[in-house]
Amino acid sequence: MGRTAKDSLVKGIIYLATGITLSVLLSIVGFIFVKGIGLVNWDFLTRDYNEKVVYAFVESGEVPLSIDEESLKSKQPYDQRYETLQEGPIYVENIGAAIASVSYKNHSTEREQIVISYIEKDSPLNGAIDSTGKAITIGTDYILQSINGTDFGDMTLEEVAETITAESGELKIKVVQPGGGIKSNIITTLYMVLLSLIVALPLGIFGAIYLTEYAKPGRLVNAIRFAAECLAGIPSIIFGLFGMAFFVVAMNFQISLISGSLTVAIILLPVIIRSTEEALKTVPMAFREGSLALGATKLQTIFKVVLPCAVPGIATAVLLSIGRVVGESAALLLTAGTVAQIPGTLFSPGSTLTVQAYYVAKEEGNIELACAIGIVIIVIVIVLNILSRITSDKLDVFNKK
Amino acid sequence: MQAIKRKKRKETIIEGFFLICAFVAVISVLAITVFVFFNGLKPFISNSYPIWDFLTGVEWRPGSNMYGIFYMIVGSIYATFGAILIGVPVAILTAVYISELAGSRLGKMIRFAVELLAGIPSVLYGVFGLGIIVPYVLKISPMAQGESLLATILVLAIMILPTVVSISETSISAVPKEYREGSYALGASKIQTIFKVVLPAARSGIMTGVILGIGRAIGETMAVMLVCGNPIAGIPTSLFDQIRPLTTNIALEMGYASGVHQELLYSTGVVLFIFIMIINLAVNKLVKAKVGS
Structure with missing residues (x-):
């Protein structure tokens, strides 16, 4: 084979490899978006994962239907994620809302439920309060279970409509807010990010200051650098084991937000130390010398001159860290648990978005839901990526001149 | 005089404080090592489970007090090796394309894509594997399920791509221009220059990337957990x-294990830890060798 032919063959292989890399990326992101996008909506982001039973107190009224039958039918009465329409909808005047019967699929069990499919603008349901007098929202696709103590258990849709119509005055309605949302996971993730940064950021920044500004080359500095490198190389499951042994068991923090965030803080240390060090190194020596020549102490120089110049670098470190926390799963699985709830205290468990994605994929086999959570995660990752690009560009100003 | 002295003392104290902060990294590494090893070696020291049975057993049945991890070690090694075999060539060639063949704009775009790939959490790779790779493997597999060594290898191969690409790309870009010019001057073509001059010159950097890739593959948990099947016994004999x-x-099992069962999970961690330490030392040595030359 001639040289040119051989060269173009090799070139072709290189193009092929690059093509594979790119198509893998596209297919992963594409897969997650295509599979999950149908589930991502406002309710998905703002609802809890678990169903919530609410007792609502409503003053009954007489609200006529303001739209025609056809458009009432076309109102999607059910949450498309889990349900199929069986009967209805029927409009009930005294609560100003339409109800429909759906077969509601909850994980593995399937049962018929009465849901609210449409709510009039001036429906009394919009003024619903709970037993403490706090206003609550009742939305379409909430499940109706009983009214004034009459359980809808085995009733048909017509019977339920009649029962509701027969009631008047103050109605006590038992409704179930459907689950399947990720509000608690989003909030847990935020808590986790904040807590771990509060711990890791000062440690990492001060550590980096020591390494760049004070330390003289020697055994101590080598040990610290070697340790940081080791930390960066340890897989997260080992951090999880350590967190389990130390924070959960030895410190008796239980599987909780605090155990999880402290474990993650250790994972973040090398990330923060490294990027802060890089940032401090870009600050020209002349700045320090100028400051010292003006009579400033070393400490003043660091805090008034060096650190302000390194702020974009530290911002990059923060963004990278947030990405790390959002992406972390194995360590958190062992230390913060898989309970989809908003942690009430530092010592209660909660699952972050990533852990939740794992949980629904593995334990419930619900790939669509995992992909929907994946979309939220990928959007966060992309935003962080772009932001960190901007901040790290800002850092290069000293060297560009 | 007094004021200067006080200032000096303050500076020393704060320097000490910074040192302590930096030292937290060292303390963490030590604490992690001590805690994992302490818990993991307990069952062998207290003789509640023989270490030989642990290391050579091929069945993990906590219910009947059988804890062998040999088949897991084999599984881990097969999966990592397979992932390297598939992922590394693709990654190195992609790195070559980015730094040698692509224009600067196209190169930048691909680099951004690779960085994005690196930022995707491992769970999502697992979900992708479960949703796409496992069903495809099932189609060609003689077994009743798609979760397999092959699916694990493919997912891991994808996962090590960004690591190996970005490190190889950095070290290829770091090869001095003169090397290439010298090669061209001798009449070599671009492709010959890349494979005979540039890649050998960037060898140690690429090796570092590969070893980090191995580290990532062997330590990966969540993605693998979704696609590997997790049988309770048996050394894998085929890709399926x-x-x-x-x-x-x-x-x-960590979530619900207790007693010896839990301690032996720590022991599993110790074995994993030793693998990782060997890899870390190799990286360290390679990086030092590079600095030395």
Whole structure:
């Protein structure tokens, strides 16, 4: 084979490899978006994962239907994620809302439920309060279970409509807010990010200051650098084991937000130390010398001159860290648990978005839901990526001149 | 005089404080090592489970007090090796394309894509594997399920791409221009220059990337857990066999294990830890060798 032919063959292989890399990326992101996008909506982001039973107190009224039958039918009465329409909808005047019967699929069990499919603008349901007098929202696709103590258990849709119509005055309605949302996971993730940064950021920044500004080359500095490198190389499951042994068991923090965030803080240390060090190194020596020549102490120089110049670098470190926390799963699985709830205290468990994605994929086999959570995660990752690009560009100003 | 002295003392104290902060990294590494090893070696020291049975056993049945991890070690090694075999060539060639063949704009775009790939959490790779790779493997597999060594290898191969690409690309870009010019001057073509001059010159950097890739593959948990099958026994003999790597063994059972069972999960961690330490030392040595030359 001639040289040119051989060269173009090799070139072709290189193009092929690059093509594979790119198509893998596209297919992963594409897969997650295509599979999950149908589930991502406002309710998905703002609802809890678990169903919530609410007792609502409503003053009954007489609200006529303001739209025609056809458009009432076309109102999607059910949450498309889990349900199929069986009967209805029927409009009930005294609560100003339409109800429909759906077969509601909850994980593995399937049962018929009465849901609210449409709510009039001036429906009394919009003024619903709970037993403490706090206003609550009742939305379409909430499940109706009983009214004034009459359980809808085995009733048909017509019977339920009649029962509701027969009631008047103050109605006590038992409704179930459907689950399947990720509000608690989003909030847990935020808590986790904040807590771990509060711990890791000062440690990492001060550590980096020591390494760049004070330390003289020697055994101590080598040990610290070697340790940081080791930390960066340890897989997260080992951090999880350590967190389990130390924070959960030895410190008796239980599987909780605090155990999880402290474990993650250790994972973040090398990330923060490294990027802060890089940032401090870009600050020209002349700045320090100028400051010292003006009579400033070393400490003043660091805090008034060096650190302000390194702020974009530290911002990059923060963004990278947030990405790390959002992406972390194995360590958190062992230390913060898989309970989809908003942690009430530092010592209660909660699952972050990533852990939740794992949980629904593995334990419930619900790939669509995992992909929907994946979309939220990928959007966060992309935003962080772009932001960190901007901040790290800002850092290069000293060297560009 | 007094004021200067006080100032000096303050400076020393704060320097000490900074040192302590920096030292937290060292303390963490020590604490992690001590805690994991302490818990992991307990069952062998207290003789509640023989270490030989642990290391050579091929069945993990906590119910009947059988804890062998040999088949997991084999599974871990097979999966990592397979992933390297597939992922590394693709990654190095992609790195070559980015730094040598692509224009600066196209190169930048691909680099951004690779960085994005690196930022995707491992769970999502697992979900992708479960949703796409596992069903495809099932189609060609003689077994009844798609979760297999092959699926694990493919997912891991994808996962090590960004690591190996970005490190190889950096070290290829770092090869001095003169090397290439010298090669061209001798009449070599671009492709010959890349493979005979540039890649050998960037060898140690690429090796570092590969070893970090190995580290990532062997330590990966969540993605693998979704696609590997996690059988309770059996050394894998074909690509379609299920495997249970060391990492997933820990993550699967840690939540509810207790007593010897839990301690032996820590022991699994110790074995994994030793693998990782060997890899870390190799990286360290390579990086030092590079600085030396």
